[in-house]
Amino acid sequence: MTEMTTAEKKENRHIYGKTFLFILFGMTAALGLVKAFVFANDASRETILGRVLEAKSALPKIIAEPHDLVMVFGSSMVDAGFAPREFDQHLKDWGINNIKSFNFGFGGLNPYFQDILTRRVKEAFDANDRRLKLAVIEFNPFQTTITRHEGARSLEDSFLTMLGNDEEIIEILLDDPTRGIRLFNIKYLRDSISAEMITHYFGRALREPRKRTELERDKKRQERLREIGPLLNQAFEEEYPDFEDEEWSYAWQGGGTIAAERKPETLALFEEYYQLILDPARLDDDRLNRIHTADILEMRFSDELVEAFIRIVNQFKTFSDHVEVVMLPRNTDWINYTPEAQQRLNETVKRIEQATGLTINNHQDLPVIRPTMFSDTTHMNRYQGAATYTEYLAKQYRSLLNND
Numbered sequence: 001m002t003e004m005t006t007a008e009k010k011e012n013r014h015i016y017g018k019t020f021l022f023i024l025f026g027m028t029a030a031l032g033l034v035k036a037f038v039f040a041n042d043a044s045r046e047t048i049l050g051r052v053l054e055a056k057s058a059l060p061k062i063i064a065e066p067h068d069l070v071m072v073f074g075s076s077m078v079d080a081g082f083a084p085r086e087f088d089q090h091l092k093d094w095g096i097n098n099i100k101s102f103n104f105g106f107g108g109l110n111p112y113f114q115d116i117l118t119r120r121v122k123e124a125f126d127a128n129d130r131r132l133k134l135a136v137i138e139f140n141p142f143q144t145t146i147t148r149h150e151g152a153r154s155l156e157d158s159f160l161t162m163l164g165n166d167e168e169i170i171e172i173l174l175d176d177p178t179r180g181i182r183l184f185n186i187k188y189l190r191d192s193i194s195a196e197m198i199t200h201y202f203g204r205a206l207r208e209p210r211k212r213t214e215l216e217r218d219k220k221r222q223e224r225l226r227e228i229g230p231l232l233n234q235a236f237e238e239e240y241p242d243f244e245d246e247e248w249s250y251a252w253q254g255g256g257t258i259a260a261e262r263k264p265e266t267l268a269l270f271e272e273y274y275q276l277i278l279d280p281a282r283l284d285d286d287r288l289n290r291i292h293t294a295d296i297l298e299m300r301f302s303d304e305l306v307e308a309f310i311r312i313v314n315q316f317k318t319f320s321d322h323v324e325v326v327m328l329p330r331n332t333d334w335i336n337y338t339p340e341a342q343q344r345l346n347e348t349v350k351r352i353e354q355a356t357g358l359t360i361n362n363h364q365d366l367p368v369i370r371p372t373m374f375s376d377t378t379h380m381n382r383y384q385g386a387a388t389y390t391e392y393l394a395k396q397y398r399s400l401l402n403n404d
Contacts, residue, residue: 049162051079051247052106052117056163058250059124062102068401069130070101071121072393073114073316074138077328078105080379083390084253089260090394096402099133103254109159110143110152111308116163118312125319134397135320137313139327139352139360141345142378144309147295149302154196161187161194210292215281225276228269235266259383267383274381278372286376287334296378299341301348313356322400325352326361329389331378333371368392 062069072082084101091099109117125131142148161169161183169187173180186194236243239262248254259267290296316323337345349360363369366389373385380386 049108049159052109053162054246054248055102055104055106055254056117056120058248058254059121061250063124063128063130065100067100068098068133070099070134070136070397070401071104071132072101072136072138073104073118073121073312074328075105075109075140075143076107077140077379078138079103079107079254080105080375080382081328081386081389082255082393083258083382083386084255086255086258086260086387086390087394088253090391091398091401094398094402096398099401101253105138105254110148111305111312112149112152112156113159113163115308115311115315116160116168118315119168120163120165122315122319130319132316132320134322134324134401135316136324136326136393136397137316139309139325139349141299141301141327141348142290142294142296144301144305144348145295146300146302147293149305151293154194154199157183157186157194158192158197161192211288213281213285213288215284217281218279221276221279225273228273228276231269232266232273235263235269239263239266256382256386259387262383270383274372274375274384277375283331283334283377286378290335290377296335297341298338299344301344306348306351310352310355313352313358317356323358324361324397325356325358327364329366329369329380329385330364331371331374331376332365334377363389363392366392 070084070087072078072084082103082105084103087101088099091097104121106114106117157179169180169183172183182194186192236257240257262270287296313323313325349362353359368388369380369385369392373380373388375381375385380389
């Protein structure tokens with residue numbers, strides 16, 4: 001083999017230089033597109049996972065509380081369905097004064113993401129030698145299906161960089177260098193916005209459209225809702241003039257407003273509002289959306305998400321005096337499982353119970369919760385459903401929280 005001439009060497013260096021510049025240009029362009037997407041859509045950790053990150057940031061204050069602590073942890077159904085300040089007030093009415101509870105319910109987090117968040121909660125409690133008096137963990141079967149898991153695949157890297165720490169990413173790096181480098185790139189160069197997340201956002205228009213309801217919306221209901229909306233907004237501004245724009249309020253312990261703070265005329269408006277939103281066409285369309293996004297009637301479960309949920313429960317057991325696992329009420333007028341789905345649910349519940357040593361308390365069909373207490377096919381409304389369910393939980397755990 002003959003040695004390269006000086007001219008050939010120069011030519012090769014020229015090619016290498018062009019290739020490097022081309023790669024550098026491509027990376028810069030890609031990073032520029034990410035920044036443009038972030039700017040155009042106001043996309044950031046705070047806008048995507050605002051409630052989660054605000055709750056996570058509040059952990060030092062929670063741990064510093066002098067009271068015994070209760071945490072209800074789960075999905076958006078917990079967010080909508082548990083009123084921590086009402087829970088505490090019920091206990092005070094029964095002479096139990098040393099409890100402070102918090103709502104750690106978050107929409108959009110399947111058990112894979114909840115598992116990562118649980119590690120942050122555990123780290124905070126362990127670092128301060130603090131324990132929960134009671135942890136109530138929701139098992140949401142609708143969040144644990146294969147359909148739900150696949151729908152969130154494109155978000156995994158972004159959410160992992162938002163909720164995970166560098167040590168966890170380094171572990172991934174050692175096991176899978178390519179993915180580990182990508183995660184550090186997403187976290188520190190792309191503001192935790194991955195290319196997959198952007199593709200997911202723009203690809204929505206290209207996906208096969210879901211089935212829509214064939215029922216017609218009630219026009220009179222819609223007209224009245226348009227009238228009531230501004231009235232409720234005005235009432236909120238008048239009754240909460242000092243409210244700070246937070247998705248997770250420490251002052252409200254992660255919950256929402258409560259009836260005791262609202263004017264009678266406001267509550268009367270909400271009574272009407274709750275009736276109006278139970279339009280069959282609206283609820284049927286919501287049901288079809290849940291079928292499309294969560295396989296809510298057939299419930300084919302993801303093994304990976306079930307295992308993640310088991311890890312969540314077992315982690316909470318390490319820093320909680322008592323752990324309870326519950327399934328929240330469902331809207332039985334609209335969510336009815338097939339026999340095969342019920343069998344799959346029964347088998348999954350048994351699997352979780354065997355792996356955690358805890359019984360799952362099934363609250364899906366509680367007699368005290370009626371379909372009229374829901375705001376859609378899965379979430380309870382605030383002043384009827386959440387208030388009733390919160391009182392039910394307070395009664396359930398009254399003796400447990402009063403035994404010391």
